Amino acid sequence: MARVLVVTSGKGGVGKTTSTAALGAALAQTGQSVAVVDFDVGLRNLDLIMGAERRVVFDLINVIQGVAKLPQALIRDKRLETLWLLPASQTRDKEALTEQGVAAVINELRGKFDWVICDSPAGIERGATLAMRFADCAVIVTNPEVSSVRDSDRIIGLLDAKTEMAEKGQRIEKHLLITRYDPQRAQRGEMLNIEDVLEILSTPLLGIIPESQEVLRASNLGSPVTLCNAASAPARAYLDAARRLKGETVAMCIPTEQHRLLSRLFGRRAA
């Protein structure tokens, strides 16, 4: 049965789009069929991070307004057969994103894919609330930094109140994904550590993505980090997180970069 997952955070710039692309690709790498959906109407970027920006024809709003059918708007990833992208609109106004329209699109996607991953825009406005509205589970992306943790707390409140599942009296499944984590700085007491963040947000941990140069490299090349260099530390962390999403038990660890020469010789895939 299809699962609808929202990747959300409240705060901008914490890694929602990077995480959507990486988790979507990681799930598709295990053979699951995945659609990643950009909800950031007016400021789309998932297409760029996925390397599909040149191939966008139709978008989410076109499908909602009936200008295009869903299969016409879905863009297949060039590297992974089972990974698809539904881009956000770049120009039209946000009012076009209607609850009814989003419900219909999500429903149709449920029939076609194992996973539907909704990349939420920052903030708590319409795009963000509609991205989470029909989700079965949520990944809350948090940096170990005070404003990010505060905004995550706010978003957790919205997930428990404003989603369709919450309104039916059910609990939406929530997972915390800590990104840009620097173990050395946390150990020196310069950065909130994992336990601090977990205690404050009391939400189960999905994974810890270490701060890494590979994330910028992957976005430069338009490739999800799990595809760009599957052996890199952030890629391994995302691959583990994807397995946990599938219900597997994977020991929690913070991957570190392997020896650079070995990683270069054996690990890197062509982008």
Added chain:
Amino acid sequence: MKLLSFFRRQGSAPQARERLQILLSHERAAGRQPDLLAILQEEILATIARQITVERENVRVRIDRGATVSTLEIDVDIPHAAGSASASFASNRRAHAAAIARGAVKMASFSRGFG
């Protein structure tokens, strides 16, 4: 090859720069005037629709926006017996999917370079 690329390390920034230049040149042009590819797409489909009835599901549009050349590819499934189908044929059109003629319209539009 990997060993070779190790010794000749090149950053990813040049590729990021090139991708952005292409993307932004198209997006800026779209802000100033209607998107040429979108206009061509609409007019081609309108022309086809004057001759035959085309279901939207049977039209696939692919675009690739390049630095100097963009391609617009419109792929239309045209049923062989469009208009003259017998009742049994029409009721079983899905089974005849293999018999459809495929008309592909491929064209290139030249962008106006970087704005």
